[in-house]
Amino acid sequence: MPLPEKLTIENTTRLLQHCGLLDPDQATQIISSATAQEHRFFAAHQAGASRRTHPAEVVTPAEVIASFGVEIKTSPGKYLTEDVITEAIAAKVGLPYLKIDPLKLNLDIVTAHIPRPFALRHLIVAIAETNGLITVAVADPFNKAIIDDLAEARRLEIRRVLSSKSDILKILREFYGFRASVMAAESESTAAVDLGNLEQFFKLKGRHELEETDKHVVSAVDFLLQYAFDQRASDIHIEPKREKSLIRFRLDGLMHNIHAIPKLMHAPIVSRIKLLARMDLAEKRRPQDGRIKTRFSNKDIELRVSTVPVAFGEKVVIRIFDPDILLQDLDSMGFYPREMALYNSFIQRPNGIILVTGPTGSGKTTTLYSTLRSLSSPEVNIVTVEDPIEMVMEEFNQIGVQQGIGVGFDTILRNILRQDPDIIMIGEIRDRETAENAVQAALTGHLVLSTLHTNDSVSSIIRLLDLGVPPFLISATVIGIVAQRLVRKICPHCTVERELTGDERDYLQLGEKRHVVREGEGCKECRGTGYKGRTGIFEVLEMSDRLKAKIRPSVELADLAAVAGEDGLVTLRQVAIRKMLEGATTYEEVVGMTG
Structure with missing residues (x-):
């Protein structure tokens, strides 16, 4: 198939057919169905020539074809997306294809070499710089003349790669928008000149200066939050250092560096976040907690904000509670059938205590909220006591602990029974009083x-004994205990098989039998990590009569674990190994999450 001079819906469809991504019938149907879209496509181009229509408004052939959601018959379950189409075009025109990973981009490189208006007009973005060679991602494979003009005007050596229009637009909006806001605020700010540990020079500003600076800081924070939501981050960290401030995101449990901003802008950005979270702006010496509620992609998102003083200023952590993640069906959380049946039997009891254990970030809140939502009905009164309230839910009656005015877990629980609850959720049992009230x-x-x-379900019994709960009360009230962790799932797009080594089999006590497991090689879909998403592993302990009989003040953990094992307890390690052997996670995750 000869190389076209420009892309149309028809020649792009024929190119995809030539590559084996479409069969003749699919190609004919797309071309006939897309006639109206193609007319609008060319009309937009012509209008753009006369009225300078923004490039984002011009629909590309790849976008039109992707909108049909056509399945690739040679690869069942995979569809013609804008990325797949762009990759095929890149191969045809002889340009490298790149799926842009925002987490691997440097803010300075993206924004330093190409002016924002030029980048937006021609849909190009600088993505890397190596020994003076600038790599730019372009949406139009036939814009070489424009790139040559840019290289000559700015005296740059430029290499082109092809990326989807959607990816390029997202980077241009988020990176240039954030950079422009920070730079504008920095240029207008004369608030402080840092003289180290000696003193600070402070210049008062007029009211108009404050308002202009605040406008740009507001935009910077908005760009930052939208970027975090786009990347499905669970936490945002804003960390002051000696000469700059670092912004990092936690994705799938791991931290990623995102931006480094001028130290001068740290305090204004922190103040903006504290203002949104209704925190005391003047208090910088004590830790504070607050919350923000916002909307993104037509859904409510809760943000929990925490500040703490560190060596170079106030560190801010924003935890993001996405309802799609926090509220799930219990069947989809990762329980195996035995554990799911046990847990369902626990939560259907009319009374008793169910404990969920695990370290911070192991998904306990998701388990509790999802459980409460499954139990919620007009006939049931659910009351929660939390420190702080993780996510506001209309179905529950949520009470927030306020230690500053003497309203703690123990205080609330002493009065909560007068609220006629059926189900009570206590955020955490952390002291004897809370345990006794529970x-x-x-x-x-x-x-x-x-x-x-x-660390595990059996240890919770020892913990309750340490808190001073009498053994007979533990036996009388505790129904069951769930210990959990989150393990990263192998990316389905780059999974490969390998055989466990002898040392690995010995470490997991799998014997001499050969075991083939899977791992991710790393691809554009998983940002080269080999992992995409997380799933839960659950250890569910039922308080059997044999186990209850063993509970006494001097009982050893090993004795309880032995009885639990005889009763059929499947440990976190065993569940994780099963996930590994089924190809859901890797050996490294099993060892990392279960010790």
Whole structure:
């Protein structure tokens, strides 16, 4: 197939057919169905020539074809997306294809070499710089003349790669928008000249200066939050250093460096976040907590904000509670059938205590909220006591702990029974008073759900004994205990098989039998990590009569674990190994998450 001079819907469709991504019938149907879109496509181009229509408004052939959602018959389950089409075009025109990973881009490189208006007009973005060679991603494979003019005007050596229009536009909006906001705020700010540990020079500003600077800081924070939502980050960290401030995101449990901003802009950005979270702007010496509620992609998102003073200023962590992640069907969370049946039997009891244990970030909140939502109905009164309230849910009656005015877990729980609850959720059992009140609530006919910070389910019994709960009350009230972790799932796009080594089999006590497992090689879909998404692993302990009989003040953890094992307990390690052997996760994740 000869190389076209420009891309149309027809020649792009024929190119995809030539590459084997479409069969003749699919190609004919797309061309006939897309006639109207193609007319609008050319009309937009002509209007753009006369009225300078923004390039983002001009629909490309790849976007039109992708909108039909055509399945690739040679690869069942895969569809013709804009990325797949762009990759095929790149191969035809002889340009490297690049799926842009925003986390691997440097803000300075993206924004330093190409002026923002020029980049937006021609849909190009600088993505890398190596020994003076600038790599730019372009949406139009036939814009070589424009790139040559840019190289000559700015005295640059430029190499082109082809990327989808959507990826390029997202980078241009987020990176240039954030950079422009920070630079504008920095240029207008004369608030402080840092003289190290000696003193600070401070110049008062007029009201108009404050308003202009605030406008740009507001935009910078908005860009930052939208970028985090786009990347499905679970946490945003803003960390002051000696000469700059780092912005990092946590994705799938791992931290990623995102931006480095001028130190001068750290305080204004922190102040903006504290203002949104209704925190005390003047208090910089004590830790503070706050919350923000916002909307993104037509859904409510809760943000929990925490500040703490560190060596070079205030560090801010924003935890993002996405309802799609926080509220899930119990069947989709990663329980195996045995554990799911046990857990369902626990939560259907009319009274007793159910404990969910694990370290911070192991998904305990998701388990509790998803459980409460599954139990919620007009006939049930659910009351939660949290520190702080993780996510506001209309179905529950949520009470926030306020230690500053003496309203703690123990204080609330002493009065909560007067609210006529059926189900009580306690954010965490952390002291003797809270444990005793939870036990009393269970004894008086209520179902109590709570969390503990222990490594596994059996250790929770020892923890309750350490808190001073009598053994007979533990036996009388605790129904079951769930220990959990989150393990990263192997990326389905780059998974490969390998055989466990002898040392690995020995470490996991798998014997001499040969075991083939899977791992991710790393691809554009998973940002080269080999992982995409996370799933839960659950250890579910039922308080059997044999186990209850063993509980006494001097009991050893090993004795309880032995009885639990005889009763059929499947440990976190065993569940993780099963996930690995099924191809869901890797050996490294099993070892990393289960010790």
